[in-house]
Amino acid sequence: MLTNLSQSSLTDWTLNLFLVGLLDPAKLDGVELVRQDGSFIALKPNMPTKLEPGQVFNFTLLVDKLALKNITDLPSGIYLSFGEKEQIIQVEFAPFILPHVAVTPAPKLNQAPPNALAIIPQPQQVELNNDTLAIQQHVWINNNQGLEVESQVFLSQLSKLRLGKEKSTVIDCLWDDKLTLEAYQIAIKDKIVVSAGSKVGFGRAFASLAQCLNATSALPQGFIKDQPRFAYRGFMLDCVRHFRSVEKIKQVIDLLAYYKFNTLHWHFTDDEAWRIEIKAFPQLTETTAYRGHGLAIESQFGSGSDPYGGFYSQEQAKEAVAYAAERHIQVIPEIDIPGHSRAAMKALPELLVDPDDRSQYCSVQFYTDNVLNPALPGTYHFIDQVIDELCDIFPAPYLHVGADEVPEGVWEHSAICQKMLVDNGYQDLRELQGHLLRYAQDKLRQKGKTLLGWEEAIHGDKLEQDAIIYAWRGVESSIKAANQGYQVIATPAHFTYLDMAYNRSEVEPGTTWATDFELEEAYWYEPLNDNLSETGKANLLGVQYALWSEFVRTDSQFDYMVFPRLIAGAEVAWSQPEHKDWQDFQARLNVHFNYLDHLGIKYRHYK
Structure with missing residues (x-):
């Protein structure tokens, strides 16, 4: 229901909003779908409608893969565009009563003094x-x-x-x-x-x-x-979906050092933006560092009609890298290929888009135009230039290339991809992803770097096993890849994705597609189990936590989702299991809240 509370009549209007779900155009009542790009949806009345002051317009949406369970699921970034000059009116979303979900309140933390010293993670x-x-x-x-x-x-x-x-x-x-x-x-x-x-x-x-x-x-x-249990102890920060200032990045680095993490995995590119300056392609940041109405990347994740975003210059990135190095933290950059590449494709269509490709697909985030074509020469020119510049900025011996969530249907109706299959003797289109990633791996090897990728990087079976795999789909994904001979960083969403809600209450922010987990569940995550072979145990290099920021717009929201669960993760990554003690960890954490207060961190309270 849309109510005109203004003093003006509205004609030829379009309703724009952010909603996580896939609309079926055949199941709309009163409106028709103008476009859906990811979770940005534009709707128009299905017949000319003049909305007078005080008038109400009723319509119905049926959305697949949508569940209005908590405040994160509600529509946001809503605005009307109308008239030849595309004037904008912001729309307020009226209070919405979500079904109440009763959850067991998290118990107060142990208020007793620590058994010994208030050190986190627990020393050996x-x-x-x-x-x-x-x-x-x-x-x-x-x-x-x-x-x-x-x-x-x-x-x-x-x-x-x-x-x-x-x-x-x-x-x-x-x-x-x-x-x-x-x-x-x-x-x-x-x-x-x-x-x-x-x-x-x-x-x-x-x-x-x-x-x-x-x-x-x-x-x-x-x-x-x-001394640490695992050599790799990381935190991944997604600055694409919502941008973080250099000052906030430095604060994160400070806290990583304080809790003995040694890696910041910095996620720079995705479907919604390109956030790192590449001098060979200034269009990347000129065109897609900001999103909003009328821009190459439309409003996403509730950012609204006004231009929203930002990017890091190479000098700013080098400044953050140097700051981290002083704290003995390596910074690993991530660019996403071949999937999650919509921003790059929007910025460089003449290089990265095959105009004759008639393949139809829909990614898990509802994009139909976000996968690089591995048969285009421009794809490899793009990869070369980006890798060259990133290797100059980031001295760590690694570079992460994403490689996740390439949807079914890609490249099926691309003549040049079909020819590439035949020319190389490949049997499956997935081998084209392996071909592209092997090219990137060889390029990185020439630069003295190791390729990192999400677990789907091994799809297509082309990578050499010196690639390092980040297993995110579950604990068993880590076990399987490590036993297969790949070196693995365990980052299972069910225990390490800090954008997951703490619980299922309708007022608790965060997504729940994988699970929800409280502080105690984060604390007791164990990366190793009996299904690991001896070789597999040696291949499991460490643990990484992650903050995907689709629904984490502000720094205070960031603090709430990350802390104190990341502090529990510090003990998972550093301390031997036999030295962990949940009751004593709570006592030590109570002391550490004072330090978080000193820094102004808006953590989730357990007092």
Whole structure:
């Protein structure tokens, strides 16, 4: 029902909105479908309709794959466009009563003090005695030659103490080449002695020490010995669907370092935008860094009619990479090919679109024009140029190429794709995806880089097994790929996708297509199981958490969805299972909420 609350009559109007579902044009009443691109829907009355002030227009939509279960599912970004000049009127969505879903309230966290020190993730070994070391007004670091950067990062992590020689808690740095890359030891007596065999190890030690100093006024004396369970501990941030500022990226990096993650996987491109400057193709950011009414990319995910978006210049990206490197975090860029490439195709149609391709398909996000053609020469020119520039910006030895969710039906009615099948002796169209990805893998190998991809990257069976697979469909996906001989990063949506709602309440934000999970479920995720062969165990390199941002528009929404579940994930990725303790984790987390408050993080409360 649309009500005209303005003082003007409306004629020749179109209703535009964001709604996650697939419309069937044959099942509309009162309106006809003008277009659907992804979740952007434009509707017109099915006969000329003049909407007078105060008049009501009734219509009915039947939408496949739509369930109005929680506030995230409701229509948003609604506006009318009308007249020859496409004037815009914003439309308010009236309060909508969703069916109430009763959920068991999450219990309050354990309010008892921690068993030992309030360090997250739980160290490998902590031995304390009954004596204490009083924390002074300042800290002073001795023997930190070569550790100036790590020392400055450590000081930035302190919420109460500052550097000073008078009235100080003294910290001695001791190099120990018997300790592995990220291992460290901390001895606490009349002063604090931090030992490590590398700058990375000192960085991890300082993070633990900062947590201790932020949490208490007197440290128990004793000994800490620590090293990580998994070599790879990552967080993926989607800045395509909703844009994040460089300042927010740096805050995320700060928190990753504080909780001993070592990888930021930065998702730059998708169907809805291209967010990283490529100097060879300025059209990518000029055309598709912003979306909105009348632009190449229409409004999506409730962003509305006005231009919305942004992009990162190469200098900004390099700045973030350098900032992360100071905290011993590698930054891995992701571009999405061959699927999820609509923004690139909109920006470079002369290069990336086959005008004679009559194939029909619909992606899982309802796009019909988002897959690169592997038989076009322009596709490979595009890949070459983008990879060359990204390799110059991001020094990490990896580059992620997406490779997920290529829909059925692609390339079926492309004459050049059919010829490519015959010329190469391929039997299945999926082999064309493998062909394209193998090209990207070879290109990256020439640049000294390893190809990373979502688990569908192995479809088409063309990649060499030095590719690293991110298994997201479930725990068993990780097991299967690792047992097959691929190196794997476990990122199952059911435990690591932080855009999933905490529970099924209608007022709880987040999507639920995979599941919903509370903090305790996040804490008890276990990447290894008995179905892994010995080879498979060696191939499982680590764990990654992810924030897909379709429904995460603001920084405060980001904070709410990510924290504190990512902190639970830190313990999954770093601590050995036998050292985990849910009750003690809650007690330690209660202390850490004070630090999140200090940073202004709008986390989900459990107090």
